[in-house]
Amino acid sequence: MAATDISSAPSTSVSNPSGTRLRLGALTALVIGSMVGSGVFSLPQNMAAGAGPLAIIIGWGITAVGMLALVFVYQSLATRKPELDAGPYAYAKAGFGPFVGFNAAWGYWISAWVGNVSYAVIVFSALSYFFPAFGDGNTWQAVLGASVLLWVIHFLVMAGVRQAAIVNMIVTIAKIAPIVLFIGIVVVAFKVDVFSADFTGLGNASLGSIMNQVKSTMLVTLWVFIGIEGASVFSARAERRKDIATATVLGFFTCLALYALVSLLSLGIISQPELAALKNPSMAGVLEAVVGPWGAILINLALVVSVVGAFLSWTLLAAEVPHVSGKDGTMPAFFGFENERGVPSTSLLITNILVQIFLIITLFAQSTYQALFFIASTAILVPYIFSGAYAAKLAITGESYGGGQNRAVPMLTGLVATIYGLWLVYAAGLSYLFMCAILYAPGIIFYVWARRENGQRLFHPVEAVLAIALVAVGLYAGYEMWTGAVSAL
Numbered sequence: 488m489a490a491t492d493i494s495s496a497p498s499t500s501v502s503n504p505s506g507t508r509l510r511l512g513a514l515t516a517l518v519i520g521s522m523v524g525s526g527v528f529s530l531p532q533n534m535a536a537g538a539g540p541l542a543i544i545i546g547w548g549i550t551a552v553g554m555l556a557l558v559f560v561y562q563s564l565a566t567r568k569p570e571l572d573a574g575p576y577a578y579a580k581a582g583f584g585p586f587v588g589f590n591a592a593w594g595y596w597i598s599a600w601v602g603n604v605s606y607a608v609i610v611f612s613a614l615s616y617f618f619p620a621f622g623d624g625n626t627w628q629a630v631l632g633a634s635v636l637l638w639v640i641h642f643l644v645m646a647g648v649r650q651a652a653i654v655n656m657i658v659t660i661a662k663i664a665p666i667v668l669f670i671g672i673v674v675v676a677f678k679v680d681v682f683s684a685d686f687t688g689l690g691n692a693s694l695g696s697i698m699n700q701v702k703s704t705m706l707v708t709l710w711v712f713i714g715i716e717g718a719s720v721f722s723a724r725a726e727r728r729k730d731i732a733t734a735t736v737l738g739f740f741t742c743l744a745l746y747a748l749v750s751l752l753s754l755g756i757i758s759q760p761e762l763a764a765l766k767n768p769s770m771a772g773v774l775e776a777v778v779g780p781w782g783a784i785l786i787n788l789a790l791v792v793s794v795v796g797a798f799l800s801w802t803l804l805a806a807e808v809p810h811v812s813g814k815d816g817t818m819p820a821f822f823g824f825e826n827e828r829g830v831p832s833t834s835l836l837i838t839n840i841l842v843q844i845f846l847i848i849t850l851f852a853q854s855t856y857q858a859l860f861f862i863a864s865t866a867i868l869v870p871y872i873f874s875g876a877y878a879a880k881l882a883i884t885g886e887s888y889g890g891g892q893n894r895a896v897p898m899l900t901g902l903v904a905t906i907y908g909l910w911l912v913y914a915a916g917l918s919y920l921f922m923c924a925i926l927y928a929p930g931i932i933f934y935v936w937a938r939r940e941n942g943q944r945l946f947h948p949v950e951a952v953l954a955i956a957l958v959a960v961g962l963y964a965g966y967e968m969w970t971g972a973v974s975a976l
């Protein structure tokens with residue numbers, strides 16, 4: 488189980504003591520629960536910040552195609568290469584060699600822990616509704632509170648706490664019910680004239696072309712689906728194995744519907760420029776505009792429950808990535824250490840120290856929740872792109888395919904997922920790519936460390952070129968950020 492945990496979304500760590508096998512409905516709930524964390528609660532503002540209704544619709548369309556392709560990639564890889572159960576990075580490694588594999592693991596890890604920093608920030612931004620001193624989650628009071636939350640979670644995990652299935656179920660209901668209620672209320676209050684006042688967004692010159700507007704939504708829509716890559720791990724708990732594929736697709740479309748409705752219906756309550764100025768979690772402000780303060784209270788509380796649950800799950804997962812890859816030689820062996828309780832304590836400690844450092848940077852840089860999750864979304868593209876490319880490669884070469892087996896569909900989904908990932912690299916924009924280069928480049932030290940430990944050749948020629956390029960871009964990016972020419976925080 489440990490090895491499979493890595494590819495998993497949060498709820499993998501859910502224990503299932505009764506051992507009962509899950510049916511389609513429960514599996515779908517697990518899939519949804521593993522995706523929904525903080526993202527949905529800020530969708531109204533995050534999507535409207537740079538786009539009008541038309542571009543938002545197009546944005547969800549592109550995401551639907553790209554993410555669904557990725558879902559199929561992971562499903563096909565899980566059946567084609569069941570032995571590669573360590574998740575996204577294992578596919579990247581099998582397909583494109585150890586250096587790319589390492590970077591996929593490193594990037595998945597960065598995404599996981601930077602995402603946790605954003606979680607800490609948004610929890611306190613929500614709590615500021617009750618205690619204004621927390622501001623946007625980046626005041627000193629908020630960072631202090633976030634640090635306490637971080638280390639409480641740390642010690643819970645050290646004590647061997649896992650999310651119990653029952654707790655997970657309650658958290659899932661507590662976060663989904665308010666979202667459904669939100670949609671129900673906002674549908675009724677929806678005003679077509681508000682929604683269609685500036686349908687193309689072209690009336691607001693600051694938004695730019697439709698293309699620009701669509702690009703601005705891409706990291707937001709990616710963020711809310713992160714976690715879906717882990718769904719295949721739930722197969723161990725399925726009553727019928729084939730249910731898991733159905734549950735993943737059902738969970739995907741349910742989330743897509745919830746997300747698209749939350750972002751689009753909000754535009755029929757509050758106009759785009761006003762939505763763009765709303766405080767996050769912005770679902771709170773939208774509901775408050777319709778029903779008054781209890782709406783904001785409900786959403787802010789739902790966010791806290793949802794994100795604290797996701798924070799715990801993603802802490803387990805973030806520690807699991809270097810732990811598993813430390814054990815299989817992808818990362819230095821010390822990451823693989825486990826204490827007597829079987830907790831990957833070294834990996835957990837390093838991960839949370841990094842979260843703590845970033846929280847302090849957040850305070851000084853006045854970083855926003857959005858800047859942080861943009862970094863987390865950008866960082867995950869490396870494992871996603873190479874998983875897609877690996878699935879395409881298998882289908883093209885025919886490796887692991889029997890004679891009469893259909894290769895066209897997996898080839899297509901692999902390619903679509905890869906292209907979606909590359910498009911996102913483009914859409915992410917320079918500042919987030921630079922930030923990622925700064926976070927990826929130091930990984931090379933740990934790669935070399937691990938290779939030495941195992942007496943393996945450091946770089947093949949192509950890998951050496953990649954490594955040099957990464958260091959060069961990292962240094963240049965560091966310089967640009969230092970001088971303040973570019974800023975991502």
Ligand SMILES: NC(=[NH2+])NCCC[C@H](N)C(=O)O
Nearest residue numbers: 524525526599602603711801
């Ligand atoms: N801590 C993380 N890295 N979380 C990633 C998952 C994000 C999740 N889809 C959300 O909306 O919250």
